[in-house]
Amino acid sequence: MTYGFDTLQIHAGARPDPATGARQTPIYQSTAYVFRDADHAAALFNLQEVGYIYSRLTNPTVAVLQERIATLEGGQGAVCCSSGHAAQIMALFPLMGPGKNVVVSTRLYGGSITQFSQTIKRFGWSATFVDFDDLDAIEAAIDDDTRAIFCESIANPGGYITDLDAVAKVAEGAGLPLIVDNTSATPYLCRPIEHGATLVVHSMTKYLTGNGTVTGGVVVDSGNFDWSASGKFPSLSEPEPAYHGLKFHETFGPLAFTFHGIAIGLRDLGMTLNPQAAHYTLMGIETLSLRMERHSANARKVAEWLEKDPRVAHVTYAGLESSPYHDRLARICPKGAGGLFTFALKDGYEACVKLVDSVEIFSHVANLGDTRSLIIHSASTTHRQLTPEQQEAAGAAPDVVRLSIGIEDPDDLIADLDQALSKASG
Known part of the structure; x- marks a missing residue:
């Protein structure tokens, strides 16, 4: 069977x-x-x-x-x-x-x-x-x-x-x-x-x-x-x-x-x-499907909000119709694009650092895939050993922040990012 x-x-x-x-x-x-x-x-x-x-x-x-x-x-x-x-x-x-x-x-x-x-x-x-x-x-x-x-x-x-x-x-x-x-x-x-x-x-x-x-x-x-x-x-x-x-x-x-x-x-x-x-x-693993559905749904909602925000330069989430990788979803990842993506800030490196220091619900950790939403500035942490060219190629440029969206209420996550962005761009 x-x-x-x-x-x-x-x-x-x-x-x-x-x-x-x-x-x-x-x-x-x-x-x-x-x-x-x-x-x-x-x-x-x-x-x-x-x-x-x-x-x-x-x-x-x-x-x-x-x-x-x-x-x-x-x-x-x-x-x-x-x-x-x-x-x-x-x-x-x-x-x-x-x-x-x-x-x-x-x-x-x-x-x-x-x-x-x-x-x-x-x-x-x-x-x-x-x-x-x-x-x-x-x-x-x-x-x-x-x-x-x-x-x-x-x-x-x-x-x-x-x-x-x-x-x-x-x-x-x-x-x-x-x-x-x-x-x-x-x-x-x-x-x-x-x-x-x-x-x-x-x-x-x-x-x-x-x-x-x-x-x-x-x-x-x-x-x-x-x-x-x-x-x-x-x-x-x-x-x-x-x-x-x-x-x-x-x-x-x-x-x-x-x-x-x-x-x-x-x-x-x-x-x-x-x-x-x-x-x-x-x-x-017993709850993997339930979590991945929620990770993906939350990530899409947060990414859609970020994409419309004037403080944000661009968002990389493949679940967005604007993504050059969106057309691969139905074939490669038919159940969703997951909970991981990055976004760039128009105000650059210093704004990214300030953003990471200003969030309240998001945890600033070197991990992903947690039930909790996580944030990190890759260029100054996980990718800091790389050359600027390698950082750019890997999608971890100095003006980019990585999010691992958890399974919390997505409206709470958006509100947290909103207040942190206000501080970062002040």
Whole structure:
């Protein structure tokens, strides 16, 4: 039987606890798990049997969360980890090697731009940044050493919607996996795998958990990519010395990437999600559709008000008919444009700083996707390590403020922005 999203966000991956009958998934706060006997232990370590060994690798609470998110995204499997940034490294780890590169969108979260432009160099990897509205530029950036293409479905901070179908065709033509960060959209608004994505990553810290309590990340595997076709992905297609020559793709088929992420990625990188964080995220996902509907409705109302305000230069929300990305909504994000967008002030940088200091309901924090409405001046915080050119390309220019619209009364949010704008433009 096929179930709807609202049902799956509550039930997928979970059953009443067989030992106690507990209806909510328990927090299995255990480091290790007892083997039935020596043969059972050997089978687990040889990847001949699925089970629990050590919570750096697998944990029953985390396993429920992995199955739930994979189901909601339409993937074959998922690997949870300690943060969204961890998820991005986990996604690249089996694909990359010294001298290899990834082609990435210029419209990314500032921390991701820093991770791709600076940090991955320490692994001998590199990134080429491209405007993903320019498909020819994406193709031109791909060379023999490219191993993946990376973008965000709804880009942070501007709320830009990426034409995933078009980008996926470029990736497919080049024989490369497309990795999509779906944090801002969530699987309720956008399912990148249906648009050709190979892997989907999330910062679960944001909308999936939804209440600003924990950090977490996840990599979802579509199961659709042929890792053995080109010889470019030996970690998945060739014998693995640590497992007596086992070939992950040959052995596990559509779950090859997922098994590699656990058996190699979590084993060696140790970016483990703790079970209590998994529990909070599971509870958050139970109301995901309800929250995303409200986030989107509130954001549209606030954005429409801001667009008409004479103190505002422009608003980037894709839910506005004036947005150049509005025509992608019906195809990429049919249920709404989410709760994230930016707006520019005519009075520039100093007015932005004053605005952030003057709000009362909005919280000035470096986060998004909370039930509470959040505000930040990206150029002086999340994107301050970037050059002015990078800030501009990422949608975080000095005169721009980012909003993450929560689920409060939208009229209260508008009134708060109105009084803060009055102070900022005084």
